[in-house]
Amino acid sequence: AQRVTQPEKLLSVFKGAPVELKCNYSYSGSPELFWYVQYSRQRLQLLLRHISRESIKGFTADLNKGETSFHLKKPFAQEEDSAMYYCALSFYAYSGAGSYQLTFGKGTKLSVIP
């Protein structure tokens, strides 16, 4: 079965320090991975997806199939990065009606200290 693990519930870093939010996955197929972010009082929104290989708000994430990881990184944290971050894995569920689904990790709360 597919699984996403985010080992840190809370991560506190100082402004300007590097940030790495860890995500490991377990999936027998070819994974499609995402990072979602939820800022205070805002809706959960897509931050980036691995197939895009892009940098959003200074964040990047590289899929490492050997280590089954998709860590989120930013070289210099900003106060506005403080938020809840979720790693997610997309897979096709053949049970029931069958559909693409997302499995989420439990999330990491990032707190950037001024």
Place this chain on the structure above:
Amino acid sequence: SQTIHQWPATLVQPVGSPLSLECTVEGTSNPNLYWYRQAAGRGLQLLFYSVGIGQISSEVPQNLSASRPQDRQFILSSKKLLLSDSGFYLCAWSANTGGSYTFGSGTRLTVV
């Protein structure tokens, strides 16, 4: 462009009362629709998903049910709420070809 609307934003209901949360999507056809519950420290739990009108799949047994009376409308219901139904409920949609989800703004339900 596609938009997703979810209401109400907050709801306080007594134990034993019924529930109806509504979610609608605009700007797309035949979306996959999802109901999640978000709990602190527990991530997002998939409750129901739907690939078409009248087609509902349940992921966990519970006191809740879902319906899809129209292509872009998804409703979460309960006949009798329990205290344990309190939580933050999120609706989401995705294209039926997979990819990312777009989430609604959520409903904070408190059962008292």
